[in-house]
Structure formats: structure tokens, C-alpha cells
Amino acid sequence: MTLRIDAPAFLAVVYAIAAALALYLLARRGRRRLLAGVLAAVGGALLGWLLVWLLDDVFDVFGVGLTPTTTAWVAAGVAGVALAVANLVGSRWWRKVVAIASIPLFVLAAFAGVNVDFGAYRDLDDALGVVPYRGLDLHHERGEVVAGRDWTQAAAVPAGDPSAGPSADPAGDPPAKGEVGTVRIPGVRSHFPAREAVVYLPPVALGANPPVLPVMYAFSGQPGAPSDMFTAGRVAQVMDAFARTHRGYAPIVVAADQLGGPGRNPMCVDSRAGGNAATYLLTDVRQWITSHLRVSSDPAAWSVFGYSEGATCAVQFATGHPELFGSALASSSELGPTLGDERTTIASGFGGSRAAYEAAQPAAQMAAHTPYRDSLVIFGVGQNDARYLAYARTLHADAEKAGMRTELLVSPGSAHDWNTVRYTLRNGFPAIAAHLGLGS
Known part of the structure; x- marks a missing residue:
């Protein structure tokens, strides 16, 4: 122990x-x-x-x-x-x-x-950065092949309610907890040097007849690793608690590596300096999910959750790609992709193009996509985190102006830390779950 x-x-x-x-x-x-x-x-x-x-x-x-x-x-x-x-x-x-x-x-x-x-x-x-999870085997469980557990042939299917569909009634009672494990998601198109992802499968996904489920991306801060969202962020505990009161249902959570290393920051964009992080996350990871897991293809059933740099990525994706993500939960987000100062960010992340840098800012993306048809973004921030509290208020106001459903959560007594992350997840996830089709 x-x-x-x-x-x-x-x-x-x-x-x-x-x-x-x-x-x-x-x-x-x-x-x-x-x-x-x-x-x-x-x-x-x-x-x-x-x-x-x-x-x-x-x-x-x-x-x-x-x-x-x-x-x-x-x-x-x-x-x-x-x-x-x-x-x-x-x-x-x-x-x-x-x-x-x-x-x-x-x-x-x-x-x-x-x-x-x-x-x-x-x-x-x-x-010490030791990942406490074993490899997740989508084909076998305890060394025996489980009927219906091989999802590699399961295509993504549309679902207004992600729990609806021909396989919505899983065989038998779901276990008390979901399963967390590591997987290798290759950068087929992007060639991005990603570390292993960490995936959470909710209890209802572990039976012989897994239903169509929604998906939630989870991004760590920088420096960081995908496992941080489960060790420090306690994602699995929150999902399991939700599943206990919702017949074993919760989203599949995929914590993919948006950094490529603890000291790197590609800002979730494609660049010569940082690699094709956006292509990896939006194409390679998404295709891996839809080809390996039984998930909905409805954008409303896809969400993205992140902390700090990962929260900035979450806001970027939700505001810039409403055709892919219907909601986002962002804890301590920056105003937009940054490497610390504007000059360095433009030179390294956008090939010297100020126009590309400005177009990638969430405020610009919201102005370009307004009015949003059905998007929800929840911003969380620590009460004692003055800089990021100002960022959150600005982003929240921009989201309201763009016609998005939005909420601002302020974590009492915390700052730019994992206490704020856990507060944001606990208090923001119920609304995200309802938007994913998993509400009561």
C-alpha cells in the first residue's frame, strides 16, 4: 500500500x-x-x-x-x-x-x-511522475476473450441521447467502478510524438454489450502528463460517482497527450516548431476513438475538459470546432494560445504570421462562429488567482456575446492549482453530462 x-x-x-x-x-x-x-x-x-x-x-x-x-x-x-x-x-x-x-x-x-x-x-x-495505470486491453479481460468487448469493429453511430440505440441495454448489472488504463494512440496523419494516453471506460462500457457513449477529452496543464488528469484531477472518481447514480453511465474519457513531453507546449496548433498537435488531437485521436470504441458521432456527445494550458486547448477546440465538440469545461484557461509573450508565440507557434495568431484566439473564433447553435462552455477559476480570474471573466463575457451557453465557476479559497481543477470538475460536470445526453 x-x-x-x-x-x-x-x-x-x-x-x-x-x-x-x-x-x-x-x-x-x-x-x-x-x-x-x-x-x-x-x-x-x-x-x-x-x-x-x-x-x-x-x-x-x-x-x-x-x-x-x-x-x-x-x-x-x-x-x-x-x-x-x-x-x-x-x-x-x-x-x-x-x-x-x-x-x-x-x-x-x-x-x-x-x-x-x-x-x-x-x-x-x-x-516522481510514475504512471499508476496498466495498459488497457480492449480485447481481453483477465486473459479471457469477452464477447462484445472487442470494439475495434464498432463504428461511431449518431445518437441524440448517447444511451439510446440497439445496444443501449447492457447485459447484466454494470460493475461498481469503471476502468482506467493506458493506450498508445499513434500519430498516423500528424506524426506527432505523443506519449501514451490514459483512457477511462465507465462501468456500463465493461459489459458484454457496451452501449453507444459520449466522449470527453481531458488535457493536463503544462508541464504535465495525461495521467495527471486522473491522479491529481481525480477524473475517474468523479465519473464513477456520476455513474453510481446513472445506471453505470458516464462518458468515455480520453486523456490524450497534447504536449509531446512535459517541457513542450505546442499550444494545440499545428506548427513547424511544435509539431502537428492540432491534427493529432482532432484527426488521429478522434479516428482512434471512433474505430476502437462504441461512441456517438453527434457533436453534442463530444466534450473537452482541461486545466491551464489544457484548458486553453479546450476553449480553442470548443469555440473553433463546434462541428466536433458541443461543450467544454475549462479550469484556469488563458485568453488564447501563448508561449508567454506575443512575439515569441507568433514566431514559434504561427510561423511569424500575426494573422494566423489572431485568428486562433478564442475571441476571434467566437466572433467567426456566432451564433452557436448548441454549444456549452463552463469556465472554472480559483478565487485567489487574480490573473486567471480576469481571463475567465473575459472569456465568459465573450462566450455570452457569441450566443453560447456559458457559466463561470469560482473555486473558494484556491488559486491556480489542482484544488481548483477538482472543484471545476465536480461542480461543472453535471451540466456537461446533461449536454452530453447523460442527465437524469
């Missing part, structure tokens, strides 16, 4: 040990030594605060605003390390041992606190 580093019991133990070590290292005989320890801790805290201020406010290294909670944990961590270093001077050997041993504990406590604020990692595997 993997240790949960976000579990309250684990956090309580780590915080308590770190606090006890800090008190021990402060408690030194003599005013001079005590004062030296206090000054070291205060100086370390100020250094930590200064580091966050420089990286976040001055140089904007992360591209998002860090919360006061994260700043406080960084300051506390550096303060603890500074206090430990101060105890290496003029102390007995056993205090030196405690001081050295305390440094990783102070770092761990700070990391744990920041992790809670971001809501990113459940365990060390998540922190």
Missing part, C-alpha cells in the same frame, strides 16, 4: 516532528546562542519570502501567482534549514547530529504544506 503524503494523519505527524525539532534547536543555553537561533530563523524566513517574491512577482518564472499559503510554507522551510545550520556552530556533537537530521524534515514539512495548497500529489509515485 502506497503511503499517502496528502493524508491528514501523515501531515500531522510530519508537522509535529518538524515543530518539535524546531523548538529543540531554538532552546539553547545562553542569551547569545538563543538570539543567534532566533535571528537565523527570522533571517531564513525573510530569505524564503524574498525568493518567492523574486521568482513569482518579479521574474514571473511560473506564469501563475503563488498563494500566501505557499509563500508561508517556503518561508517556514527556509527558516527551519537556517536554524539547523546555525546549530552547527558552537554546539556539541549530538546537537549537530539533530541539526543535520532535521534539515530533510523541515524540507519535507514545507513540501507537504505546499502540496496541500496545490492539491497535486497523492503519494511519492505521483511526485
Whole structure:
């Protein structure tokens, strides 16, 4: 069983040990030594605060605003390390041992606190980027061929209600949970260097007679990986919870790789520098889905969900391709595809063409496609994420003006983090599900 580093019991133990070590290292005989320890801790805290201020406010290294909670944990961590270093001077050997041993504990406590604020990692595997899912076998289950489970010959069929159709009554009761696994989706047309995708099959899709189902793309942020949407985003848990109250029905979720690597950002467009990301996602991935899974061909039954850079992709696709996607759920979206600044974005992502760059912006796409016949876009953003809150309000207003059904969700107390993603998914998905034809 993997240790949960976000579990309250684990956090309580780590915080308590770190606090006890800090008190021990402060408690030194003599005013001079005590004062030296206090000054070291205060100086370390100020250094930590200064580091966050420089990286976040001055140089904007992360591209998002860090919360006061994260700043406080960084300051506390550096303060603890500074206090430990101060105890290496003029102390007995056993205090030196405690001081050295305390440094990783102070770092761990700070990391744990920041992790809670971001809501990113459940365990060390998540922190190390280990994908916890096995390959998804669409032909076999537990080594035995399951009748009807081979979907490779199932063509996409239209469906007003995705649960309607000749195979809408699956044989037997569906299992309690869906299945998550990895698949390789080749870039047949695009030649895009995509990593393995992660796919969720709802309970009703696991029986001998799978029904026609809707589809939801899921895109991680950047840097990131497809599995992030299931580990940090908890997509499968939300889908399973929905399925429990809807006879096992939920959309098939496909988290394809829109990046091609954790440090890349092709912006979900085709470019010489970034590769044919748009062709991969809109052609290769879609053709793989329709040739391997029993899904609806109705655009209303296709949705796209994303976080940060992935949310920007979601908005781009929903606004620019209403013939393919009827809805989108976007958590912390940019105003449009970007590499940080306009000049770099145009040069690298659009071959130097300002016209192509401007045409790719969601605002321009909404103006070009208005009025939308039947499109829904839900924007989610953290309450403490001032920059992206402004973006969300602008996009929401543009969507309303273009005639789209739209909603703005503000996650209380969170910022540009996975807590916001999970809030957006939990609170925005019911409307998306109804639009997909899976409402009550």
C-alpha cells in the first residue's frame, strides 16, 4: 500500500516532528546562542519570502501567482534549514547530529504544506511522475476473450441521447467502478510524438454489450502528463460517482497527450516548431476513438475538459470546432494560445504570421462562429488567482456575446492549482453530462 503524503494523519505527524525539532534547536543555553537561533530563523524566513517574491512577482518564472499559503510554507522551510545550520556552530556533537537530521524534515514539512495548497500529489509515485495505470486491453479481460468487448469493429453511430440505440441495454448489472488504463494512440496523419494516453471506460462500457457513449477529452496543464488528469484531477472518481447514480453511465474519457513531453507546449496548433498537435488531437485521436470504441458521432456527445494550458486547448477546440465538440469545461484557461509573450508565440507557434495568431484566439473564433447553435462552455477559476480570474471573466463575457451557453465557476479559497481543477470538475460536470445526453 502506497503511503499517502496528502493524508491528514501523515501531515500531522510530519508537522509535529518538524515543530518539535524546531523548538529543540531554538532552546539553547545562553542569551547569545538563543538570539543567534532566533535571528537565523527570522533571517531564513525573510530569505524564503524574498525568493518567492523574486521568482513569482518579479521574474514571473511560473506564469501563475503563488498563494500566501505557499509563500508561508517556503518561508517556514527556509527558516527551519537556517536554524539547523546555525546549530552547527558552537554546539556539541549530538546537537549537530539533530541539526543535520532535521534539515530533510523541515524540507519535507514545507513540501507537504505546499502540496496541500496545490492539491497535486497523492503519494511519492505521483511526485516522481510514475504512471499508476496498466495498459488497457480492449480485447481481453483477465486473459479471457469477452464477447462484445472487442470494439475495434464498432463504428461511431449518431445518437441524440448517447444511451439510446440497439445496444443501449447492457447485459447484466454494470460493475461498481469503471476502468482506467493506458493506450498508445499513434500519430498516423500528424506524426506527432505523443506519449501514451490514459483512457477511462465507465462501468456500463465493461459489459458484454457496451452501449453507444459520449466522449470527453481531458488535457493536463503544462508541464504535465495525461495521467495527471486522473491522479491529481481525480477524473475517474468523479465519473464513477456520476455513474453510481446513472445506471453505470458516464462518458468515455480520453486523456490524450497534447504536449509531446512535459517541457513542450505546442499550444494545440499545428506548427513547424511544435509539431502537428492540432491534427493529432482532432484527426488521429478522434479516428482512434471512433474505430476502437462504441461512441456517438453527434457533436453534442463530444466534450473537452482541461486545466491551464489544457484548458486553453479546450476553449480553442470548443469555440473553433463546434462541428466536433458541443461543450467544454475549462479550469484556469488563458485568453488564447501563448508561449508567454506575443512575439515569441507568433514566431514559434504561427510561423511569424500575426494573422494566423489572431485568428486562433478564442475571441476571434467566437466572433467567426456566432451564433452557436448548441454549444456549452463552463469556465472554472480559483478565487485567489487574480490573473486567471480576469481571463475567465473575459472569456465568459465573450462566450455570452457569441450566443453560447456559458457559466463561470469560482473555486473558494484556491488559486491556480489542482484544488481548483477538482472543484471545476465536480461542480461543472453535471451540466456537461446533461449536454452530453447523460442527465437524469
